[in-house]
Structure formats: C-alpha cells, structure tokens
Amino acid sequence: MKKQIEDDIRKQQEEAFKAKQKEAALKRRKTEEAWRKKEESLKKKKQEDALKKKQEKLALEKKQKQDALKKKREEKAQKKKSEEEARRKKCAEAIKKRQRNDALKKKCEEEALRKKCEEMAQKKKLEEEAQRKKCEEEALKKKCAEKALEKQRKEEALKKMCEERALKKKCEEEAEKKKCEEETLKKKCKELAQKRKRENEAQRKKRENEAQRKKQENEAQKKKCEEEANKKKCEELAQKKKCEELAQKRKREKAAQKKKREEEAKEKQRKEALKKKRDQLALKKKCEDLKKQRKADTIKKRLEQEKMRKERALLNKCEQEQRFKKWEGEARRKRLQAEKLKRISAEKALIKECEEKEKRKAEELKKRQLEKALKEQNERIRCCLFKTLEKQEMQPGCKVSIIGTGAVGMACAITLLSKGVTNNITLYDTKKDLCNAERMDLLHGSLFVDGLNIKKAESIKSTKDSRVVVVATGAKSKPDESRQNVAQHSANIIKQVMPELVKQSPKAIFLIVSDPTDTMAWVARKVTNLPYARCFSPGCHLDTARFRMLIAHIVRVSTQSVDGYIIGGHGGSSVPLWSTVMVGGIPFNSLLPDIGTEIDPMRWSNVHMEVVKAAENVSKVKGYTNWGVGLSVTDIISAIFQDSNRILTLSTNAKDMCDIEDEVFLSLPCIVNKWGLQAVIHPQLTEWELKMLRKSAEILLKAQCKVKI
Numbered sequence: 001m002k003k004q005i006e007d008d009i010r011k012q013q014e015e016a017f018k019a020k021q022k023e024a025a026l027k028r029r030k031t032e033e034a035w036r037k038k039e040e041s042l043k044k045k046k047q048e049d050a051l052k053k054k055q056e057k058l059a060l061e062k063k064q065k066q067d068a069l070k071k072k073r074e075e076k077a078q079k080k081k082s083e084e085e086a087r088r089k090k091c092a093e094a095i096k097k098r099q100r101n102d103a104l105k106k107k108c109e110e111e112a113l114r115k116k117c118e119e120m121a122q123k124k125k126l127e128e129e130a131q132r133k134k135c136e137e138e139a140l141k142k143k144c145a146e147k148a149l150e151k152q153r154k155e156e157a158l159k160k161m162c163e164e165r166a167l168k169k170k171c172e173e174e175a176e177k178k179k180c181e182e183e184t185l186k187k188k189c190k191e192l193a194q195k196r197k198r199e200n201e202a203q204r205k206k207r208e209n210e211a212q213r214k215k216q217e218n219e220a221q222k223k224k225c226e227e228e229a230n231k232k233k234c235e236e237l238a239q240k241k242k243c244e245e246l247a248q249k250r251k252r253e254k255a256a257q258k259k260k261r262e263e264e265a266k267e268k269q270r271k272e273a274l275k276k277k278r279d280q281l282a283l284k285k286k287c288e289d290l291k292k293q294r295k296a297d298t299i300k301k302r303l304e305q306e307k308m309r310k311e312r313a314l315l316n317k318c319e320q321e322q323r324f325k326k327w328e329g330e331a332r333r334k335r336l337q338a339e340k341l342k343r344i345s346a347e348k349a350l351i352k353e354c355e356e357k358e359k360r361k362a363e364e365l366k367k368r369q370l371e372k373a374l375k376e377q378n379e380r381i382r383c384c385l386f387k388t389l390e391k392q393e394m395q396p397g398c399k400v401s402i403i404g405t406g407a408v409g410m411a412c413a414i415t416l417l418s419k420g421v422t423n424n425i426t427l428y429d430t431k432k433d434l435c436n437a438e439r440m441d442l443l444h445g446s447l448f449v450d451g452l453n454i455k456k457a458e459s460i461k462s463t464k465d466s467r468v469v470v471v472a473t474g475a476k477s478k479p480d481e482s483r484q485n486v487a488q489h490s491a492n493i494i495k496q497v498m499p500e501l502v503k504q505s506p507k508a509i510f511l512i513v514s515d516p517t518d519t520m521a522w523v524a525r526k527v528t529n530l531p532y533a534r535c536f537s538p539g540c541h542l543d544t545a546r547f548r549m550l551i552a553h554i555v556r557v558s559t560q561s562v563d564g565y566i567i568g569g570h571g572g573s574s575v576p577l578w579s580t581v582m583v584g585g586i587p588f589n590s591l592l593p594d595i596g597t598e599i600d601p602m603r604w605s606n607v608h609m610e611v612v613k614a615a616e617n618v619s620k621v622k623g624y625t626n627w628g629v630g631l632s633v634t635d636i637i638s639a640i641f642q643d644s645n646r647i648l649t650l651s652t653n654a655k656d657m658c659d660i661e662d663e664v665f666l667s668l669p670c671i672v673n674k675w676g677l678q679a680v681i682h683p684q685l686t687e688w689e690l691k692m693l694r695k696s697a698e699i700l701l702k703a704q705c706k707v708k709i
Helices: 002-202 208-385 407-418 432-443 483-504 517-528 541-555 605-622 627-642 687-706
Strands: 386-388 400-403 424-428 453-455 468-471 509-512 562-568 574-583 646-653 665-673 676-681
Touching (some): 400 407, 400 483, 407 424, 424 432, 432 453, 468 483, 483 509, 483 687, 509 517, 509 627, 517 646, 517 665, 517 687, 541 574, 541 627, 541 646, 562 646, 562 687, 574 687, 627 646, 646 676, 665 687
Parallel strands (some): 400 468, 424 453, 468 509
Antiparallel strands (some): 386 676, 562 665, 646 665, 665 676
C-alpha cells in the first residue's frame, strides 16, 4: 500500500510538473506572437513609407524628363549655331593652311640640308666609335683569357688539396679501425682471464696442479697477444711514413709546375705588349689623316651654307611684306569672330550655372527627404523602446546641496569628493552645530582635495542656484513605533523643506534619498508640482548593484561583466528581472528557462532574498546603512554632470507603464542625462515578472494612500 501511495504521489508530481512546463511553453508562444504582431505592424509602416518614397521619386522623374526635353531643344538650337560657326572657321582655316604649307615647304628644304650635314658628322663619329670599340674589345678578350688561366690554376690547386685531404682521411680511418680491433682483442683477453680465474677458484682444492699449468698457458697467450700488437703498431708507423713521403713528392711536383706556368705567362705578356704598341702607333696615324680631311670638308660646307642663307633672306623679305598686308585684313575678321564667340560662351556658362543650381536644389531636397524619413524611423523605434519626458531648463554649474548631515548625507558628501564628481558642496541641517562640525571636519582635509569649496550654511538660502539637491532628511524610527508613523513624520519634514528648496533653486534636480524613498519622492513631487524629470529617487539602483554583485560572486566574474536589473519598490516588494540577466553577453534565461521562479531546481530566487535582506543584515550590527547609498547617489550625479545617457533603475511615475493605471512611484529603467530623466524604458517582461510588478505597485499605492499630505 505504501508503495502504491508513493507511486501515486510521484505520478501526481510528474503530472503537475508537466502541466507547469506546458503553461510555460504557452506563455512563451504568446510572447512570441506578440513580438510577431509588433514586427508585422512595423513592416506595414515600412511598406507605406516605401510607397510614399516611390511616389515622390516618380514626381521627381517627371520633372527631370521635362527639364531634359527643354535641354534637348536648346541643344538643337545651339548645334545649328555651332555648325554655321564651324563652316566659317573651316573657310578661314583653309586659307591659313595654304599659307602654312608654303612656309612648311621652305622649312622642310632647310631642315633637309641641315639633316644631311648632321648625318655626315654622325657617320664620322660612328666610325671613330667603332674603332674605339674594337680596341676595347681586344683588351677585354685579353683580360678574359688571363682570368680563365687564373681560374684553371685555382681549380687544379683545389683538386690537389681535396685529393690530399682524402688520403689523410683514409689513413686516419685505417688507424682508427686498427685501434678498435686492438681494443676488442684486449677485451676478449680480459674476459677469458676472468672466466678462467672463476673456474680456478672453484677447483683449487680439487685440482691445484691443473691450475698451475693453466696459469703458465695463460701467460704464454698474453705474450703472444703483446707480440701481435707490437707488430701491428710497427706496420702502422711504416704506412704513415709512406703517406708523408708521397705528400712531400706531390708538393715538389706542384711547385715545379707553378714555376713553368709563371714563366710561360710572362713571355706571352711581353709579346702582347709589343703588339699593342704597334697597333696604337698605326691608329694614331690614321686618326690624324681623318682629322685633316674633316677640317677641309667643314670649311667648304660653311661657305656653301652662307651663300644659301643670303639668297633665302632676300626671298623671305619680299614674302613677308606680302604676308603683312594679308594678315591685317584677316586679323580684323578674327577679332570680330572672337567677340562673337565670347558672347556665345558667356551665354552657355550662364545656362550651365542655372542647370547646376537646379540640380543642387533637387539633390538637397532628396537629402532632406531622406533625413526626414530616417528621423521618423528613429522616432518610431524610440517610441517602442521608451517613453520620452519633456526637456527642462538646466541650472548651470556643478553645485550640489545636501540636506541632512546624518550618516547618509555625509556618505554622499565624502563619495562625491573622493570620486572627483564635484568640489562645490553645501551642507544644510536644522542642527547647525553638527552641520558646522561636519563641514570643518571635511575642510581640515582640503589639502588632499583640489579646490575644495564647502560653504557655511547658516540658513536654507545658502542652497541657492544648486544644480542638484540631495534630500537625505527623515525621522528616526523608535523601538515601538510603526513604519506608517515613521513614514508620516518623514513626509511632514519633506512638506516643510521642499517648497523652500524649490524657491532657492527652481531649475535644480531633486534626488530624494529619505526612507522610504519611493513614497517620499511621490510626496516631494505632489508638494512642489515639479516635473517628473527633475524629481525622483535612487529607488532600486542600489538593489541592482547588490544583485549583480551576488551573481558575479556565484559565477566568479567581475561585477562589471554582469548585466541585470531589479525594478519595482525598494526593499521587499522589488522584482528581479531574470530575463535581463546576462554574463558576458550570454542570457541566463536561455540556459535556465525557469530561473527565479517556483519551479527553478537551482533556486536562484535565494539571490533576490539575499538582496532584500542585505540592508537588514548590515543595520543589525551597524545600526544603519550609508556607504552603499552614498556611492549609488554619486553614480547618479556623475551621470547627470557627464550627460552620459546611461540607463539606471530609478524611482519615478509608472503611470501608463506595464499596465499600471495609477500614479505610483516605483523603479523602472530610466535614461539619465544633464536634464535629469530623459525617458523611461518600456521593459519587455515575462508573465511572472508582470505579476510581481503589479503586486509591488499595489503595495506602494497602499503606502502612498496612507500618507497624509
């Protein structure tokens, strides 16, 4: 029976687990269908935009065609004019060509005479160069022959050296072989002696007489081995002597051959030197004769050329006088034609300028239309991603006023100074003695901070013209006091302080750090009617930091490599967005689909519980939490001063976000820049996350309703 009951229980659990898996699959399908619908709507919008663009393109093409027809008509008229001008030019050019041909004929005749003279001179130069080249070639041949002889001698010497080395190597190898054989014989003799000694030691008692005989035999064998070794050594010495004698004989023969070759080379050089001297003398005589003949020929040619030049000069003078008369009439005609051409070219230039201007205008219109289309697309994407808030007036400067000099306020001041966000800080508290003491304590370290400026706050007017105001005032909880009473006391303090702060700094950004942060931010906004972009609280910014830190410790990665957000109310009603958790770009949701839920086998929900209990664990020992809050506030202020457009989870109005209809202040991912909150992002949540966010909104709405304003 027990087994059957246990089996039934197991079956029920398995069926429940399967049902939960089916529900999760259905939820995924629904989310996918919602995404598909959104994509289809975006596609339709893109198609409509494409149709509009096509219509605009068609209209532009029609205009371009009309302009092209006009241009063609104008081009035809211009072609007719250009043809008439071309005919006139041809007539003028024909007359010019005739005159040019006559001049060219005369020039050609003169150039022909010059070329003949130059050719004669070049022929003589070529003959002289040919003779020089022959002499140089003969000298080169002699040098090449000498080099060849030297190479042969070197090659023969190298061959002999190689042969000698080969003989030496052979002798050395034979000597090494003999040594090896001797060593092997010695080893064998030693091994035999050792064996025989062992046998003698075993048989000493039995056969002493036989041992003596064997010793005598061993001594005889040793003597024989030594005699053989001596004989081999003598033979090796004799072979070495023979090799040395052969090497000396070869050296002597080489020396004799070298002497013979040197004597033969010297005799050849003497004979060649005598031949060169005879050839040089003959060449000198020939060169002198040729120079005399050339001088005579050049004198004759110069006289003939002078006569020809005088005759041509006379003819040229007569022809030039006739040409001048003709050129005067033609010059007048050319001037008139040039003036006409200038006018026509100026008209064409004007037409081209007008056409270029029209083209530029059309291109500018296209660019503007494209830019508008891109802007519209970007705006649509932005609308899908986040809800933009109105831009507000910005207070110049970097002054930060901190209201409340308790543990949290001073933590904000110290972290702002240490991180170098600003050096211009104003501290204000109703307890003036404590405020001045904290101010002096910070000023004592002014040596270690560049340009430290902490003003003495005698009244709230000292916060005038602040760019950011951090409100860290609030009521301390008593042992038996309820949280509602504490929240009401904090709300009363904010109602008194906020209107006066807004009067002094109407363009400032107000960060509400008082606990509970969400309800106090709502109270501050209701009292002052400030825009949502300039009145908000840190909310779950510190919770997200704790969330990422714990995941990083589990995975053993740096916290900067972990992404993930916590939204909703600050504290126990916060909602972890497991769908946004990523480590190194890898989403956890893809590895563990049921992460953080009740079905999660690894129970990652414990991480969120540790985030919720983190403040309680610290405050039990310390009494309060301040350093984490101070660092989170400095991070927000640095994002404002740097105009970074960073996404931080801050507490602001969540109306019309995630199906929330009421004005509730809770944490959502917000874009932070110099104006405060630029936009609030529409988070893509799972069904479980939506349920948890709605519960958080209900809890915060009840808390807001309980506070009396």
